[in-house]
Amino acid sequence: MQPLRGLLFDKDGTLLDYGASWPPINREAGLLAADGDAMLAANLLRRAGADPETGQALADSLLAAGNTEELAQAWHEAGSPLGIAPLVERLDALFQAAVGRMVPVCELSALFDRLRARDLALGIASSDSAAAVSATATHFGIAPHLSFIAGYDSGYGAKPGPGMVQAFCATCGLAPDEVAVIGDNAHDMEMGRAAAAALRIGVLTGTGTRATLEPISDLCLGSIAELEIALFP
Incomplete structure (x- = not known):
């Protein structure tokens, strides 16, 4: 070599x-994609490989390893009322705004x-x-x-x-x-x-x-x- x-x-x-930084952000992302519908948010988080109660994601799941476009596509297909493009924009804004909360x-x-x-x-x-x-x-x-x-x-x-x-x-x-x-x-x-x-x-x-x-x-x-x-x- x-x-x-x-x-x-x-x-x-x-x-x-990841465990000290992202679980609450994941939960916020699910609620954003669900437009405030807590039951739908829980379903979206499960779809993306995260526990809806804790926000912790499984290894190699969509929330752990996917990008925003992949996540928005999956959540739109799973029932998010937001269009894919605005969902990408809003999720990216959420993730960027969370930088100060990262550990x-x-x-x-x-x-x-x-x-x-x-x-x-x-x-x-x-x-x-x-x-x-x-x-x-x-x-x-x-x-x-x-x-x-x-x-x-x-x-x-x-x-x-x-x-x-x-x-x-x-x-x-x-x-x-x-x-x-x-x-x-x-x-x-x-x-x-x-x-x-x-x-x-x-x-x-x-x-x-x-x-x-x-x-x-x-x-x-x-x-x-x-x-x-x-x-x-």
């Missing part, structure tokens, strides 16, 4: 602690500062919108360390396709075998495999479990706080 020169991170469940898995700015000191190119590839990714990077002080940001709406295709990894490589002048993809769901690992990334690193701070991630990853870590020890012992 070539020495690593780039790290491409998923956002939710990887940089951000990072560690001190992100310090970690990214140390990784950049190793001359690594750093990027984020998310199923959230590019605007939400950018807002997250700014909020947590890691924007200056990033060479690449992509959301589902950036034009590189959606996970689990290889487009975001390929765009990261093209932007940073890297080959796929010089890049590690880090994420908490099968979509992230499949994206890395589709792009022939050097390493696929699963983390357990999202909805994925050791049972779902170990068989499809090269490394499975408790969190990105363990990255430096795992990659640079």
Whole structure:
């Protein structure tokens, strides 16, 4: 394997602690899509793989790994009275507005500062919108360390396709075998495999479990706080 020169991170469940951040937002999203109808909201959340009482999503479910367009399509088909386009717009606005309520898995700015000191190119590839990714990077002080940001709406295709990894490589002048993809769901690992990334690193701070991630990853870590020890012992 070539020495690593780039790290491409998923956002939710990887940089951000999913269980500490997203369950209440998921419930709000369901109620939004149901236009305030609590019974319909519960059905929509179940359809997307989340517990309507807690908002916690299952590994690799639509709310855990899908993008807003996929979610809006599914919820519209399941009875949301909102049209798909306005539902996408309103969900994206909700998710972006929730950035200040997110809980990072560690001190992100310090970690990214140390990784950049190793001359690594750093990027984020998310199923959230590019605007939400950018807002997250700014909020947590890691924007200056990033060479690449992509959301589902950036034009590189959606996970689990290889487009975001390929765009990261093209932007940073890297080959796929010089890049590690880090994420908490099968979509992230499949994206890395589709792009022939050097390493696929699963983390357990999202909805994925050791049972779902170990068989499809090269490394499975408790969190990105363990990255430096795992990659640079």
